[in-house]
Amino acid sequence: MHRLGHFSVFPLEMAAGFSLNGASVTLLHPFPAKAASHKATTIPGLCLADRADTFTGPMKWLWHRCSGNPILLCLAWLILHVRPGTYDLVYWSDFKSDNQQSTWPLGLASLLGLYSHRTAFTEHHNFSWNRHRWQRLFRLDRIRLRRVEMFVHSRKLLEWIRLNMNWPAVGHYVAHGLWPDPASNEERAIARRNLGIADDARVLLVFGLQAVRRKEIDTLADAIRRMTLDRPLVLLFAGMKVKDEPHPFDMPELTQKAHLHIRHHESFIPDEAVKSFFAAADAVWAYYGAFIGASGVLAQAIAFGRVSICSDTGESGELSRQYRIGLLAPTGDLAGVQAALSTFMSMSAAEQASFEAATHDAARELAWPNITRQIMDMTLAGPTIR
Incomplete structure (x- = not known):
């Protein structure tokens, strides 16, 4: 999934890496993407805007009321239209820079029993505990990451997150992927x-x-x-x-x-x-x-x-x-x-x-296939979340 539907290099290439490992991948994005194909493989996409005319009930209401919150739109689609177990893994690849806020809908929906998909996401940024000190005080950060695996592409950043969350075991490190293309x-x-x-x-x-x-x-x-x-x-x-x-x-x-x-x-x-x-x-x-x-x-x-x-x-x-x-x-x-x-x-x-x-x-x-293989090995090894 990709915030706002503007495909940067990262989510599309992660999807290609998963695909080259034999996974059947679908890219879910709320709005038309600027790029939806990759030279290494073909990735089918699901654009919510293309289906907006068919929405009814809560999904129709959310589409008109929450157009500025693509995370809620994708989350609502998964809750209302995708049965748990349809996908072995739902990977949220591009949140806001402040993931302390943007991952909350996932954790809350999981806590309420509305969202039961096996889920992981990438954390690219450190965050301000001055803004979120109440979360640390009441340990609400653990609700935010309820049944959600966090991956970080920096060892130092993962150390920083674990220290500031006082949670030594949270998160996994994998290097940032790439596509080898050496210039002669x-x-x-x-x-x-x-x-x-x-x-x-x-x-x-x-x-x-x-x-x-x-x-x-x-x-x-x-x-x-x-x-x-x-x-x-x-x-x-x-x-x-x-x-x-x-x-x-x-x-x-x-x-x-x-x-x-x-x-x-x-x-x-x-x-x-x-x-x-x-x-x-x-x-x-x-x-x-x-x-x-x-x-x-x-x-x-x-x-x-x-x-x-x-x-x-x-x-x-x-x-x-x-x-x-x-x-x-x-x-x-x-x-x-x-x-x-x-x-x-x-x-x-x-x-x-x-x-x-x-x-x-x-x-x-x-190479991205090696990096995404590591992610798959770590996320799919345990029992399916229900």
Whole structure:
């Protein structure tokens, strides 16, 4: 299921992973989806908006009164129209950022005996106990997760959740999945030629929403400002720009710096063009400071076989250490970031090839079918919930 029907990469690719493990999967979404097919497999969908004219009774009333709450709409459909046991697992893949609130309907419906489906969901975010301290005081968080399995794609985030909920056994960790598609040296040469980048340049990609503070682009700028470059460095910015944040690489001190070449492609990048940007790069900037969750950009870097430059904190640091797929810099340590960039600039072809080979091994292990297989093994092992 997917909130608001806007299919991001995550839920559709999870569904494809389940399907490739032999599961019969249906995507339930309240409103028409922007994308409902996947290159790896065909996933049938069930759009509530397409059936709205047939709704009667409580479902019709909810459809007109709760159009702004897609979770309630999907929950009502499951309660009213789907018998328990029809599906072995109902996986809610995209809640609001504040899952403390949005998972409540599931727990309450389960407590009242209205909802009896075996259920799991993904928690992407930590949450504010200042906003929900009454839940902790009365231990209502346990009702929220009644008969609901929680999966987290970050070991540090799971530790944080368990500590703050005072519930050491809650939740399961599985890594964030990806689809291996390593870019070859030939694809690197073609991508650089198309972008007008010299073959001998070192290319660092900053991909995705160009959120200066969240992605620490300002930290990258401060580190490069202190460096003396003895060979060409191309910074490739690809993704939508945040309008209310001045971009530090627009400053004359950096735009005029010797051997530094700044390329802005700050617009929406369609799916079919994504690989070309990663193919052109030698490394990907995934240094997100104190962020402890999983990084979609890091997952893409691994999938496309590119070295990453990460903070040593959170899931990015854990994955980088575990698979030896990139360079680490301590969080909040500008000198450490500068040292990592210097290592990247001086990396030999053999060292580059070794890192890229490690990403290929990691990508095979982190492929979505393997990740969803782990989820299925953990959720389907126990007795069916009735």
